[in-house]
Amino acid sequence: MIEQDTKQEQWQNHTVRVAVPASTANLGPGFDTLGMAVNLYSWIEMKVSTETKITLLGDELYGIPTDKSNLIYKMAQLVFQKAQVTIPDLEITMYSDIPLTRGLGSSASAFVGGLCAANALIGFPLTDKDILNISTSIEKHPDNVAASLYGGIVVATWDGQEANCIQITPPEDLETLVVIPEFQLSTSKAREVLPTGLSVADAIFNISRSSLLVAALSLGKLDMIKTGMQDRLHQPYRASLVPGMQQILEQATEQGALGIALSGAGPTMIAFVDRHSVQKEQLEQYLVDTMKDQGINAQAMWLKPVTEGVIYYDDIESHSFMDVIKGEVRL
Ligand SMILES: Nc1ncnc2c1ncn2[C@@H]1O[C@H](COP(=O)(O)OP(=O)(O)O)[C@@H](O)[C@H]1O
Numbered sequence: 246m247i248e249q250d251t252k253q254e255q256w257q258n259h260t261v262r263v264a265v266p267a268s269t270a271n272l273g274p275g276f277d278t279l280g281m282a283v284n285l286y287s288w289i290e291m292k293v294s295t296e297t298k299i300t301l302l303g304d305e306l307y308g309i310p311t312d313k314s315n316l317i318y319k320m321a322q323l324v325f326q327k328a329q330v331t332i333p334d335l336e337i338t339m340y341s342d343i344p345l346t347r348g349l350g351s352s353a354s355a356f357v358g359g360l361c362a363a364n365a366l367i368g369f370p371l372t373d374k375d376i377l378n379i380s381t382s383i384e385k386h387p388d389n390v391a392a393s394l395y396g397g398i399v400v401a402t403w404d405g406q407e408a409n410c411i412q413i414t415p416p417e418d419l420e421t422l423v424v425i426p427e428f429q430l431s432t433s434k435a436r437e438v439l440p441t442g443l444s445v446a447d448a449i450f451n452i453s454r455s456s457l458l459v460a461a462l463s464l465g466k467l468d469m470i471k472t473g474m475q476d477r478l479h480q481p482y483r484a485s486l487v488p489g490m491q492q493i494l495e496q497a498t499e500q501g502a503l504g505i506a507l508s509g510a511g512p513t514m515i516a517f518v519d520r521h522s523v524q525k526e527q528l529e530q531y532l533v534d535t536m537k538d539q540g541i542n543a544q545a546m547w548l549k550p551v552t553e554g555v556i557y558y559d560d561i562e563s564h565s566f567m568d569v570i571k572g573e574v575r576l
């Protein structure tokens with residue numbers, strides 16, 4: 246106990262800051278398996294305090310609780326519990342650019358961010374693999390959490406106890422265009438529409454596409470992405486939840502996409518695009534217009550795959566948290 250108190254004192258003035266990338270899960274056929282980190286971020290600052298205070302900045306975190314039921318606070322307590330440390334009060338500040346409940350992994354980034362910030366706060370007692378296992382056991386989708394944690398393209402598995410993951414460096418010429426509808430669609434709602442069984446023919450279809458996609462992304466064979474992103478496991482069932490989705494899945498490659506998929510559980514759709522493509526504007530217009538024709542306002546955004554996952558900021562003294570958020574400190 247004496248030793249623990251001394252340790253707590255040691256952490257008393259300690260502040261940590263992390264940035265966590267958003268993720269796009271499934272990449273079409275790799276349901277609950279494939280993911281990729283993209284350059285939209287959540288930032289968390291955490292320090293030991295005498296009273297818990299949670300401050301959420303920006304528009305994206307509207308409605309998230311600021312008491313001890315906050316997910317970041319809860320993740321921190323989980324880390325302290327695993328490390329057998331008692332730190333009841335924390336000052337947490339968070340800012341996020343990741344739209345909530347749209348299929349860009351906001352929940353996974355919050356789980357991973359809370360765990361990683363707390364782990365850094367007490368001197369990294371947990372390994373990244375521990376954090377992968379803990380966050381997957383809560384979030385259940387290793388595709389999102391592995392991408393946010395490690396960055397890059399991830400191929401991940403989860404057996405209910407242990408997650409495993411291999412990273413692939415995204416092809417240099419790969420860019421993505423997301424079209425983000427104005428409405429939210431929770432992952433749980435988008436999982437409710439899935440069937441409980443699958444035909445062998447559909448299973449073969451998805452295994453072959455998913456494997457082809459992994460090979461194509463590993464070797465930079467962009468011409469195979471169109472076939473590799475096809476899916477029969479979840480998208481056909483989710484299409485009814487996203488107006489315009491079916492049409493976009495059928496036509497986007499004619500409008501300049503290398504391949505197209507629902508991002509995570511949606512409603513965002515993600516097009517893979519060759520950064521040299523001359524059809525970028527055409528594709529952007531097509532995606533926004535197709536949703537608009539269905540009465541849905543949607544925002545198009547060009548995102549780059551990122552190879553780095555969670556980023557820890559070392560030089561806390563020289564910069565304010567606002568400098569970090571505004572991008573004045575290099576990611
Ligand atoms: N920073 C955060 N703090 C607390 N809860 C969060 C945070 N970010 C996301 N969440 C929770 O995750 C939910 C969205 O998760 P989900 O439906 O899986 O969609 P997605 O992860 O695609 O954004 C939000 O409605 C919110 O409850």
Ligand SMILES: N[C@@H](CCOP(=O)(O)O)C(=O)O
Binds near residue numbers: 349432508510
């Ligand atoms: N594999 C999951 C991914 C959910 O991703 P999210 O970004 O929508 O939370 C699924 O498709 O249900």
